[in-house]
Amino acid sequence: MPLVNMKDMLDHAHAHGYAVGAFDLVGLDFLEAIVVGAERARAPVILSLAESHFSHFDLELAMPAVEAAARRAQVPVAIHLDHGASLDSAIRAIRLGANGVMVDASHLDIGDNIDATRAVTAMAHACGVCVEGELGYVPGVEGEDAERHPGPVQYTTVAEAKAFVERTGVDCLAVSVGTVHGRMKDKPGLDWGRLKDIHAALGLPLVIHGGTGLSDDQFRKLITFGVAKINYYTALADAAGDAIRAAARAGARSYTALLAGVREPIAAEVERCLRVLGSPRFQCNK
């Protein structure tokens, strides 16, 4: 199936009561495993590349592979820049093939966040590219991904969300209602009332970052309150790490022997997640 515009993908999910999984990939093993997991679940998928992971791979080298994987996939695929740090980052990602970009200026005060996001929206919309903004702050708690998101939680408020969307023109909004990046220490408590009010005020597809650790029931409830994109990475990274540790314990020593078993657990976790998110069953025969 060809690449699908991320806005069309999220609008469809929002209108039909399911969510699309967005999985950060940090290498070819992740790329292949994420697509396999999505094909097994017959669900649309967002191949997500986070700027905070660019120390692990070269975006310019990775994007042709990501695009090739998307084009030969048997499910709808979008390519997204996750946590883009600047207008230049968004321009670069779009030039290299992203059809969705996130501007993460959520650490700034709301006025500066609006200015930074509006600049990206004007540029991206001129290219037909979908923009995700973030308002409120989703911090990290534990684990590799958590360290990239320091600081305390800041919940999204309804009034600010309304003003933010009106003034920036974003297509979807990442909100902070109690999830964290990385691993949850306890069972997460989500502010359902806040989420419900934000969705009622905006009517836009909402995005949740920090999907790892949420229960199946919490995922389903998020969707009923307008969440159409779930970012899910830490569980994949941990599954891959577990496979490498098991291989090492079994005597593997070389790079290829250590990595030989990482794809299957990543694909299995992607498939499990996407089945919970409840998409219609897509399938296209090449």
Ligand SMILES: [Zn+2]
């Ligand atoms: Zn995130």
